[in-house]
Amino acid sequence: MISLVLYEKSFLDRLLDIFYSSVHGSARNDYSKPQLDAWAPEDPDRHVWEEKLSKELVVVGVDENGEIAGFGSLDEGKGYVDLLFVDPEFQKIGIGSMILSHLESKASRGTYAFSSKNALPFFLKAGYVVVRENHVVRNGLTITNYLVEKNQ
Secondary structure (H helix, E strand, C coil): CCCCEEEHHHHHHHHHHHHHHHHHHCCCCCCCCCHHHHHHHCCCCCCHHHHHHHCEEEEEECCCCCEEEEEEECCCCCCEEEEEEEEEHCCCCHHHCCCCCCHHHHHHCCEEEEECCCCCCHHHEEEEEEEEEEEEEECCEEEEEEEEEEEE
């Protein structure tokens, strides 16, 4: 059983672990190792993450043993689903959908996200549509993702 709780600063290390393992595990077939490293470095800038997480609504999925299984964030004013990551050991059991649904319920209008190639089927299944292909440059490397949106 997964419960959703609000982010606390003490969760940061675990969220960074989930981010890294999710990107490097789930996206490894869609992006090169250098792209994955640019997107999710092994040693991320904690200050940047702390600031980002303090400015958005962040919900965390926790199992019955208190283990953090995933997290997501929303810029409520814009309807922007900024982060949505689930630990690879907890994927494919509905946690991402639960988090996304909760974030969508907090948005004042429709929501949008920039989906990785590997997450695109997830967003399409959740009712999002592709607006356009997008290219982000991280550490000099271009990473392709997709702007997706859902009107509510």
